[in-house]
Amino acid sequence: MKIAIASGKGGVGKTTFAVNLASSYDKEINLVDCDVEEPNCHLFFDEIPYKTKEVFNIIPKLDKNLCDNCGICRKFCNYGAIINGKNHPLIFDEMCHSCGGCIKLCPKSALIEEKRKVGEIEFIKHKNINLISGKTTVGTSASPFLIKHTKNMVDNNNLTIFDIAPGSACPVVSGLFGCDVALLIAEPTPFGLHDLKLIVSLIKDMNIPFFIVVNKMEKGNSIIHDFCKAENIKIIMELEENQEISKIYSNGKILVNENQKYKNLFKNLLDELVKKHD
Ligand code: SF4
Ligand code: SF4
Incomplete structure (x- = not known):
C-alpha cells in the first residue's frame, strides 16, 4: 500500500508527520522522500547512507x-x-x-544527446525503516524525473509512505501519482486554508482518496473544520500545538519514539488506513 503525505504549503509539519507515521510501524516499512528539492526526512536519523545512486537524464547539445x-x-x-x-x-x-x-x-x-546529472538517490536503513531519499542537483529543472526514479527504487512488498513536495505544482503530481491514499496536512490559518483548497482540488482531479490531518490545532479555531464540513471531507486526525511536542522536535527527536500516547495514535491511524485499503 502506498500512502502519500502532502500539504498545500510548506512549514505545516508534513515531514515530521511522515517520519512519525513510519516510526510508529513495527514491521519493515519504506519512507520515500519525494520532496527532492529540499529533502528533510534524513535529518531525523543518525545513520549515513549505505548506498547512493546518481541519476542522469539527457539534454540536447548543438553541433x-x-x-x-x-x-x-x-x-x-x-x-x-x-x-x-x-x-x-x-x-x-x-x-x-x-x-x-x-x-x-x-x-x-544537429542535436546530440548529452548526459546531465540531475540528482542522487540516497538509501538509509534505520531500524525497520528503509529511507529512500531523492535530492536534485542545483540548477536543474528535473524534479518530476528524479521523483519518478526515486519512487522506482521502492520495494513494493512493504507498506510505503511518500513525503510529497509542498504545494500543488508538477513535483506534487509526480509524487502523488500511483498512491492509494493521501493524507493532507493542514494548518488552521487563512493561508493554510487557501493552500489546502488548491491541493484538495488537485487531488480530486487525480481521483486519489484522501483525508485531512489538522496540525498545530488550537482550541476554538474551526477554520479547517468548517471547510471540511462544507466539502464533506473527513478529518482523520488532529494534533494540538503544545510545549511537549515542540520540545521533542526542537531536540531533533521523533515524537512517537518519546511518547507512547502519540505512538498509539499514529499506529492506530496507520492500521485504519491499511484496513480501509484491504
Ligand atoms: S525540453 Fe529540452 S529536450 Fe525537450 S524540446 Fe526543449 S530543449 Fe529539447
Ligand atoms: S537544424 Fe533546425 S532543428 Fe536542428 S538544431 Fe538547427 S535550428 Fe534546431
Missing part, C-alpha cells in the same frame, strides 16, 4: 556545423529552453525538461 538554423527545435520546445540566435539556436540547459523532442525532430541531426 553548429550541422545546424542550418531552421527553427524547428525552437518552435517545438514547450519549455522555452531554445531561443533564436543569429546563426544558430541557443539552448538553456537549466530550462530543458529532457523531453527529447528537439533531438528527434532536428532534420539535420
Whole structure:
C-alpha cells in the first residue's frame, strides 16, 4: 500500500508527520522522500547512507556545423529552453525538461544527446525503516524525473509512505501519482486554508482518496473544520500545538519514539488506513 503525505504549503509539519507515521510501524516499512528539492526526512536519523545512486537524464547539445538554423527545435520546445540566435539556436540547459523532442525532430541531426546529472538517490536503513531519499542537483529543472526514479527504487512488498513536495505544482503530481491514499496536512490559518483548497482540488482531479490531518490545532479555531464540513471531507486526525511536542522536535527527536500516547495514535491511524485499503 502506498500512502502519500502532502500539504498545500510548506512549514505545516508534513515531514515530521511522515517520519512519525513510519516510526510508529513495527514491521519493515519504506519512507520515500519525494520532496527532492529540499529533502528533510534524513535529518531525523543518525545513520549515513549505505548506498547512493546518481541519476542522469539527457539534454540536447548543438553541433553548429550541422545546424542550418531552421527553427524547428525552437518552435517545438514547450519549455522555452531554445531561443533564436543569429546563426544558430541557443539552448538553456537549466530550462530543458529532457523531453527529447528537439533531438528527434532536428532534420539535420544537429542535436546530440548529452548526459546531465540531475540528482542522487540516497538509501538509509534505520531500524525497520528503509529511507529512500531523492535530492536534485542545483540548477536543474528535473524534479518530476528524479521523483519518478526515486519512487522506482521502492520495494513494493512493504507498506510505503511518500513525503510529497509542498504545494500543488508538477513535483506534487509526480509524487502523488500511483498512491492509494493521501493524507493532507493542514494548518488552521487563512493561508493554510487557501493552500489546502488548491491541493484538495488537485487531488480530486487525480481521483486519489484522501483525508485531512489538522496540525498545530488550537482550541476554538474551526477554520479547517468548517471547510471540511462544507466539502464533506473527513478529518482523520488532529494534533494540538503544545510545549511537549515542540520540545521533542526542537531536540531533533521523533515524537512517537518519546511518547507512547502519540505512538498509539499514529499506529492506530496507520492500521485504519491499511484496513480501509484491504
Ligand atoms: S532543428 Fe536542428 S537544424 Fe533546425 S535550428 Fe534546431 S538544431 Fe538547427
Ligand atoms: S529536450 Fe525537450 S525540453 Fe529540452 S530543449 Fe529539447 S524540446 Fe526543449
